Amino acid sequence: MAEALHYRLQFIGVLAGAFALMLVVQLVRVQLVEHHFYEEWGREQRERSITIADAPRGVIRDRNGHLLAGNGVAYAVEAAPAYVVDARGVAAALSPLLHLPASQIEEWLHGDLLWVPLASPVAKELGEQVAALGLPGISVRPLWTREYPEGTLAAHVLGFCNAE
Numbered sequence: 001m002a003e004a005l006h007y008r009l010q011f012i013g014v015l016a017g018a019f020a021l022m023l024v025v026q027l028v029r030v031q032l033v034e035h036h037f038y039e040e041w042g043r044e045q046r047e048r049s050i051t052i053a054d055a056p057r058g059v060i061r062d063r064n065g066h067l068l069a070g071n072g073v074a075y076a077v078e079a080a081p082a083y084v085v086d087a088r089g090v091a092a093a094l095s096p097l098l099h100l101p102a103s104q105i106e107e108w109l110h111g112d113l114l115w116v117p118l119a120s121p122v123a124k125e126l127g128e129q130v131a132a133l134g135l136p137g138i139s140v141r142p143l144w145t146r147e148y149p150e151g152t153l154a155a156h157v158l159g160f161c162n163a164e
Contacts, residue, residue, distance in 0.1 A: 067149055068148070069147070069158050070148075070149065071144055071147065074121035074127070074145045075121065075124065075128075075131075075142055076121060077117075077118045077122055077140055078116065078117050078139050078141060080115055081110065081137065082137070085137070088102075088106055090109060094138070097126060097129055097130055098122070098126075100119070105118065109137075121145065
């Protein structure tokens with residue numbers, strides 16, 4: 001009887017040892033062999049890119065439906081000097097539109113900066129004129145602005161929104 005118990009304990013010990021060995025082999029495989037796969041898989045699960053557009057604010061109307069505060073569009077004219085092919089030509093084309101000296105624009109385009117704001121905010125019509133030129137390295141980005149058609153009427157209730 002004691003001999004049967006001895007064999008059973010040996011069998012259970014061998015099973016426990018085999019299970020422990022399987023666990024160690026699996027840990028080595030996951031942590032050392034397939035490390036990059038699981039690292040990338042984890043990164044995909046916890047990181048994601050979300051593009052959030054700068055949404056306009058809501059409109060405010062009085063009880064009769066008359067607009068008190070609304071949204072308008074202005075533009076920011078920006079440059080990526082690395083993508084500008086002809087700095088002198090671009091400066092000559094933008095100078096009369098942006099009312100800036102061509103030499104100043106050309107100096108900005110020859111600078112070391114990766115991105116240069118040329119003018120912001122500019123009127124919608126002016127932004128569309130600059131975009132229509134199709135100059136390489138020059139981008140026109142829309143900006144939402146707050147417009148108050150009635151000026152200061154109800155300013156103490158509406159508040160105000162400006163660049164500051």
